[in-house]
Amino acid sequence: AKAAGKDTIRFFDPAMQEAVSAQLRLEEDIRRGLQAEEFMPYLQPQLDARGRVLGAEVLARWQHPQRGLLTPGVFIEVAEQAGMVEQIDLQMLYQACHQLALWRREPATASLSLAVNLSARLLYQPDFIDQLLHILAQSGANPQRLKLELTETILIDDMSVAIARMHQLREHGIRFSIDDFGTGYSSLAYLQKLPLDQLKIDQSFVRDMIEDEHSLAIIRAICALADSLQLEVIAEGVETEAQHAMLQDIGCGYFQGYLFGRPMPLDEFERLLMANQPK
Ligand code: C2E
Ligand code: CA
Ligand code: CA
Numbered sequence: 001a002k003a004a005g006k007d008t009i010r011f012f013d014p015a016m017q018e019a020v021s022a023q024l025r026l027e028e029d030i031r032r033g034l035q036a037e038e039f040m041p042y043l044q045p046q047l048d049a050r051g052r053v054l055g056a057e058v059l060a061r062w063q064h065p066q067r068g069l070l071t072p073g074v075f076i077e078v079a080e081q082a083g084m085v086e087q088i089d090l091q092m093l094y095q096a097c098h099q100l101a102l103w104r105r106e107p108a109t110a111s112l113s114l115a116v117n118l119s120a121r122l123l124y125q126p127d128f129i130d131q132l133l134h135i136l137a138q139s140g141a142n143p144q145r146l147k148l149e150l151t152e153t154i155l156i157d158d159m160s161v162a163i164a165r166m167h168q169l170r171e172h173g174i175r176f177s178i179d180d181f182g183t184g185y186s187s188l189a190y191l192q193k194l195p196l197d198q199l200k201i202d203q204s205f206v207r208d209m210i211e212d213e214h215s216l217a218i219i220r221a222i223c224a225l226a227d228s229l230q231l232e233v234i235a236e237g238v239e240t241e242a243q244h245a246m247l248q249d250i251g252c253g254y255f256q257g258y259l260f261g262r263p264m265p266l267d268e269f270e271r272l273l274m275a276n277q278p279k
């Protein structure tokens with residue numbers, strides 16, 4: 001197949017034809033699902049060093065009428081290619097802000113924060129700032145309780161635009177975390193230019209830290225870097241007590257992972273909060 005000549009009518013390769021039409025069907029289905037508001041936030045708890053739940057990361061789930069609950073692995077890439085991930089992100093932001101506004105009314109939940117994943121496509125959309133400020137104002141959420149998770153690769157696309165937008169949002173109190181930190185290829189110099197609050201250690205390093213000294217060394221370096229730049233550092237993908245203990249030892253301040261809770265629906269998260277109340 002590598003040597004396909006110009007007279008090969010590749011489009012009629014049945015396997016490829018099938019893959020193309022499967023993708024188109026999925027696109028169409030995502031479009032329908034967005035319209036029907038089938039995408040909803042699952043919340044995964046984020047804890048501090050004392051074990052208090054400070055908030056959650058919002059992870060998109062698709063409650064599909066036929067296929068059941070779908071995780072982003074099934075739909076995010078196709079949504080990105082089809083220019084629909086912005087809509088998913090906006091629906092997550094809308095629902096997150098709505099929830100923050102409800103929590104704001106009760107002293108026990110008023111200080112909880114939510115971290116929402118932001119795609120490059122949405123950050124670079126010209127009216128993004130207006131859209132987000134509108135969602136915040138309309139919902140009545142406190143912008144200081146909203147954190148946006150960006151990956152390093154997003155920032156490289158057009159760094160000066162990204163920096164300008166981040167500063168603008170920062171003025172309104174919104175906070176920023178760099179997701180999957182340590183896996184990007186960008187220079188560290190950009191860290192000083194960005195209005196950041198948090199680095200999020202990629203879960204691959206956490207997974208391997210017990211057996212692999214390189215992963216452990218990277219985690220130590222990230223924590224030292226965060227410390228000197230006065231940024232928070234959170235570890236994700238924490239699954240075992242051994243990982244948790246070692247991360248605490250290194251000075252990592254915040255934690256997220258199956259050890260503390262899987263991504264869960266809102267009502268389940270609220271039950272977990274009740275159980276987590278200090279005695
Ligand atoms: P991510 O932002 O790096 O999110 C972390 C992923 O790790 C989540 O997968 C989460 O469920 C999973 N995870 C959490 N704790 C553990 C653990 O202890 N062990 C293991 N093995 N995994 C853990 P999920 O929910 O399937 O999301 C996958 C990716 O999809 C996310 O990676 C993020 O890049 C993307 N995504 C999710 N929601 C959204 C969204 O609303 N908008 C955008 N643009 N992307 C999203
Ligand atoms: Ca994330
Ligand atoms: Ca991550």
Ligand code: CA
Pocket residue numbers: 180
């Ligand atoms: Ca990731």
